Amino acid sequence: MKIKVSGLTKVYNNKQVLNIPKLEIEKGSLLGIIGPNGAGKSTLVKIIGGIETSTSGLVLFDGKPINSNLYQNMTMVFQKPYLLRGSVFYNIAYPLRIRKVEEEEISRRVEKILDEMDLVEIRNQKSWTLSGGEAQKVALARAIIFNPSLLILDEPTANIDPSSIAIMEKIIKKSNQENGTTVIIVTHNLQQANRICKDVGFMYRGELIEIGSKEKVIRNPENVLTRDFIKGEILI
Amino acid sequence: MFIINGFKEAIYLLISLDAELYHVIILSLMVSLTAAALSSIMAVPIGILMGVKEFPLKKVAVRFIYTMMSVPPVIAGLIVFLLISRRGPLGILGLVYTPTAMIIAQTVLIFPIITGLVYNATKEKGETIQNLGKTLGANRRQRLILLVKELRMNILTAIITGYGRGISEVGAVMLVGGNIRGQTRTMTTTIAMLQSMGEYSIAIALGIILLLISFILNSILLYYQQGDYR
Ligand SMILES: Nc1ncnc2c1ncn2[C@@H]1O[C@H](COP(=O)(O)OP(=O)(O)OP(=O)(O)O)[C@@H](O)[C@H]1O
Ligand SMILES: [Mg+2]
Numbered sequence: 001m002k003i004k005v006s007g008l009t010k011v012y013n014n015k016q017v018l019n020i021p022k023l024e025i026e027k028g029s030l031l032g033i034i035g036p037n038g039a040g041k042s043t044l045v046k047i048i049g050g051i052e053t054s055t056s057g058l059v060l061f062d063g064k065p066i067n068s069n070l071y072q073n074m075t076m077v078f079q080k081p082y083l084l085r086g087s088v089f090y091n092i093a094y095p096l097r098i099r100k101v102e103e104e105e106i107s108r109r110v111e112k113i114l115d116e117m118d119l120v121e122i123r124n125q126k127s128w129t130l131s132g133g134e135a136q137k138v139a140l141a142r143a144i145i146f147n148p149s150l151l152i153l154d155e156p157t158a159n160i161d162p163s164s165i166a167i168m169e170k171i172i173k174k175s176n177q178e179n180g181t182t183v184i185i186v187t188h189n190l191q192q193a194n195r196i197c198k199d200v201g202f203m204y205r206g207e208l209i210e211i212g213s214k215e216k217v218i219r220n221p222e223n224v225l226t227r228d229f230i231k232g233e234i235l236i
Numbered sequence: 237m238f239i240i241n242g243f244k245e246a247i248y249l250l251i252s253l254d255a256e257l258y259h260v261i262i263l264s265l266m267v268s269l270t271a272a273a274l275s276s277i278m279a280v281p282i283g284i285l286m287g288v289k290e291f292p293l294k295k296v297a298v299r300f301i302y303t304m305m306s307v308p309p310v311i312a313g314l315i316v317f318l319l320i321s322r323r324g325p326l327g328i329l330g331l332v333y334t335p336t337a338m339i340i341a342q343t344v345l346i347f348p349i350i351t352g353l354v355y356n357a358t359k360e361k362g363e364t365i366q367n368l369g370k371t372l373g374a375n376r377r378q379r380l381i382l383l384v385k386e387l388r389m390n391i392l393t394a395i396i397t398g399y400g401r402g403i404s405e406v407g408a409v410m411l412v413g414g415n416i417r418g419q420t421r422t423m424t425t426t427i428a429m430l431q432s433m434g435e436y437s438i439a440i441a442l443g444i445i446l447l448l449i450s451f452i453l454n455s456i457l458l459y460y461q462q463g464d465y466r
Contacts, residue, residue: 051367072373082368085386095372146373 001062001073001149001182002027003048008057010043010206018043018206020057027062030176030183032193032214035203036229041186042154044203048184049076049152061150072099074150079158081139083127088119088138091127095146113141117167133160140168144175151175153185157192169196190230194218202226238436245437246444256418257438261445264422267335267409268402271342272350276395279350283394284383286351287358288366301355304348313408316341320412333414338422341408346398353397357390358383392460396453403449 003025010018018040025031033041046052048059050066061070075095084091089110096106114120117137122130130138140156153172157165173196175181187193193200193214200218201211202225210223221227249257286297318324320331320340331337365386369379384391406424413420415429423442430439 049371051370068375071370074371075373076371082364084368084382085389098372098374098378142372 001070003150003182004058004060004063005048006058006060008044008047008059009055010040010047010052011055016206018047018054020044020206020208023201023208023211025182025184027182028176028180030173030196030198031185031211032197032200033184033186033203034188034190034193034200034229035209039203040206041203045076045152045154045184045186049074051076073148074152075143075146075148076152076154077136077139077143077156079136079155081135083130083135083138085127087124087126088114088130089123091138092142092145095142099146109145113145113171117141117171118164133164136160137164137168140171144171147175147179148181150182151184153183153187155186155188158188165192172196190218202229204229242436242440246441249438249441250444257441259418260421260423260426260442263335263420264403264424265449267338267422268342268399270339271346271402272395272399274339274343275347275350275398279347279398280354280391280394283351283354284358284362284387286355287362288383298355301348301352305352307345307348308407309345309405310407310411312345313341313411316344316408317412332412333416333420335413335420337412338409338420341412342402342405345405345408346402349401350394350398353394354387354391357387357394361387389461393457396457400450400453404446 003023005020005023005025008018008020008023009016017038033044035041043052047054050071059066061074064070084094092110092113093106096109101109111120114123117140119134119137119141122134127135127138136156137160140153143151151172156172157168160168169192172183172185176183185193185197197214199212200214202209202217202221202223204225210217210221210226216222217226218230221230286294286301291297316337317332320326320329320337322330322332331340362383365383366379369382374382404424406428409415409420409422410425410428413422413425415421415425421429423446427439427442430436
């Protein structure tokens with residue numbers, strides 16, 4: 001879905017942490033958001049994802065403000081995901097069960113994603129016995145299983161081993177390409193932004209300093225703040 | 237030695253299904269079970285609501301529940317006694333020295349404990365669970381179900397803690413029940429009375445039963461802690 005943000009601000013205890021006059025994210029985008037700690041990245045995506053309120057401003061999804069129907073079509077994955085008390089299978093099946101999908105179909109789809117994400121071996125393992133990386137993979141699988149129109153990821157691959165990162169990036173890309181899912185991914189990993197994103201936005205002190213194609217923003221930033229930030233990272 | 241003799245007699249009373257002994261045991265179990273059930277029906281929804289909703293005077297309500305959680309049983313018993321005593325506002329109901337009075341007193345005692353424990357758990361995890369439900373597309377009703385399911389261990393623990401408190405307390409049931417033989421004598425009041433009379437065998441038998449009950453309650457908790465959904 002297409003997202004239009006206008007006049008968005010967030011104030012915590014008299015401190016403004018977000019100020020985004022205008023931001024448009026086209027349907028089917030794969031947008032990376034980068035920026036230093038405390039820049040307001042998480043705050044922005046939480047407001048877009050509808051689990052945080054803004055102090056002022058508007059977020060429109062295909063022209064409409066958030067409503068219960070939209071919640072059915074969008075999802076978020078956090079760095080420290082909350083897994084439900086139950087097996088891996090139970091967690092991934094949950095979004096389908098609340099959508100009243102038939103059990104047979106649920107089994108088929110869950111098994112498929114377990115296979116794609118290399119989670120078959122832990123299918124029946126209890127969520128609280130999983131390693132951090134496994135939990136993050138399960139959270140991603142649980143988010144993607146219902147083919148959302150908007151997928152928001154807040155540092156989904158922090159503390160994950162390279163082969164698992166590859167698996168996760170592949171499935172994120174796939175859902176963007178095959179289902180036209182709009183993806184917003186907050187990441188501290190510039191290589192990752194470079195590998196999977198089409199567009200990148202740089203945030204600094206609550207503001208969106210620069211946004212555009214990754215070629216431009218990462219390789220050839222216009223703004224001096226963006227340039228300094230990217231220089232600080234090791235980018236081959 | 238008197239302890240060993242008392243112990244032997246206790247075992248004998250237990251396996252010979254001594255009628256008076258078992259009446260005491262069953263009355264205790266029923267009174268606390270009823271009180272825990274009554275409390276839970278009110279306390280679980282209230283605890284959850286307090287945990288997820290904002291309302292005026294919420295802080296005061298929370299303070300009140302917390303204070304009530306640690307109220308000494310005799311005081312709870314005294315308040316209930318004054319209310320139901322013949323000259324009290326509810327005197328016409330004739331509840332003094334009946335099992336019903338003991339159920340009321342234990343409910344007064346247990347209700348805040350279950351409410352407080354459920355409230356704490358909901359406050360701690362409620363928002364995270366609600367947000368997760370939202371991000372996965374659960375509607376209001378489904379999110380509430382999800383919340384209860386995710387907190388089921390906490391809820392069970394709260395109820396069992398409340399039950400345990402009820403069955404093990406002496407002061408409140410003694411005050412409102414009066415420890416009347418064959419009518420309102422519970423395990424704890426019997427132990428207290430027999431101890432003062434120097435008769436230990438029944439006291440030991442009841443002690444064994446009380447220990448057994450807390451062992452069983454803990455086992456139930458442990459069992460459910462490992463169970464969950466597929
Ligand atoms: N609940 C809150 N109360 C007060 N201040 C908050 C709250 N949440 C966030 N902030 C502040 O808002 C600012 C932006 O936080 P945010 O989490 O959006 O940053 P971020 O860009 O995601 O940082 P990071 O890269 O470390 O995750 C920070 O200064 C933070 O301290
Ligand atoms: Mg963040």
